[in-house]
Amino acid sequence: MENESPIYSGKAKSLYRTANPGEMLMKFRDDITAFDGGKKDTLSGKGSRNAAVSSYFFRLLEKNGIRTHFLRMESENTMIVRALRMIPLEVIVRNIAAGSLVRNYPFKEGTVLKPPVIVIDFKDDTKHDPMLNDDIILALGVLDRASLTRLKQFARRINTVLSRDLKKKGIKLVDFKLEFGFAGEDILVGDEISMDSMRLWDEKTNESLDKDVYRFDKGDVLSTYRSVTGRILPCENDHRNT
Template identity: 60%
Template sequence: VIPAKPLYEGKAKSVYASENPDELIVVFRNDMTAFNGVKHDQFTDKGRLNATASEFFMKMLEAEGIPTHHIRMSAPDTMIVRRLEMIPLEVIVRNVAAGSMTKKYPVKEGMVLDRPVVTIDYKDDERGDPMINDDLIEVLHILTADELRKVKEMALHVNKVLTRFFDECGIRLVDFKLEFGKADGTIYLGDEISMDSMRLWDKKTGESFDKDVYRFDKGDVIAAYRNVLKRIIPDSGV
């Protein structure tokens, strides 16, 4: 039973209380936004496509020993998750230079980085999600040094698992964003892992299959998302 009013409404997901106080209900909506909400549209099936991808990756990561908030699906666009105290950081892993990295630093899009790099943004829409560093994360009491080490280690572990998997599907994992939260002293992977939060390029053609298609009007974003699902879960029937 989904309550009438959400506890929290994000740009693409709504979070509802569950009868179980340790759980939450996350509905992946059809809303698509970019540039901090400046661009906004709705696309049929978008919520379901991202929910399906997110469930698939959360299960894959659990099997690799990474704790995630995923518990089960209650509908194709609705995930029951463990209730977490969210950490207000966007933890980004980059394998190839793209997006904000090529705006901030003199590096060309597509340059393969010598090693995966973790960059962290402070999650705050009003401030435009500014980049933050380790010292600030500690003195602002967002995480202890130990917790931050753990978060980065988990992010790089996720990168290893996903990079290898996508490679086998003919896709290059350029970069992606993770969010984490805490419950009972354990750090869990929360939020979503979907085409909204990753950059995915066709290994052969370099074509984008992710939210950049929407951001930069590169074509049919739903066709691109469906293409990813067909490659990663051939029997998903999407």
């Protein structure tokens, strides 16, 4: 597999063909980027932590009746997924004001958002993922109204499941990003649910436990990813040293 060239190589993951045309191999690389690729590094062992956390959350969603592309792990940093026709949207659910919401609007960081705020961006780095609204999504023909409504319902249900699970582990789910895709008529959760795509704060200290540690040089990124993986995964003490 590693000898083959990927069908697609993005900022942090690569996709490979498999013998089955309905399935793909997704490799979580050790690359980490921020600010539309303006900051880049490679951190050995980062990919396997994101893969482990993603597979844990995909399984949790499936148990809660939410369909995802996850099929099985192939190795510690590779996952077999269903090949989806991706919807070029980033669906972001925000429970607490942080990041671009604070930069672009008069929210005070840490303000609890009730109900959670859903923001949908157009997935296009060259345009810096511009924020959309329902009319633009419909006018672009990305989705019809019924699918857009379903997408938002999924996002809210997923938020409930993830927030509840993380709360048990003393972690606040500040916000997170989802990508969806079509398998025939069905809409499935795709991509990843990891420290790269979630903003997580320690319940007691509000310390960042996610990619913000990398973005803003808040500490040792790998040790944060390692320790948060240990907190999220049940019965797995993340004992590796890499």
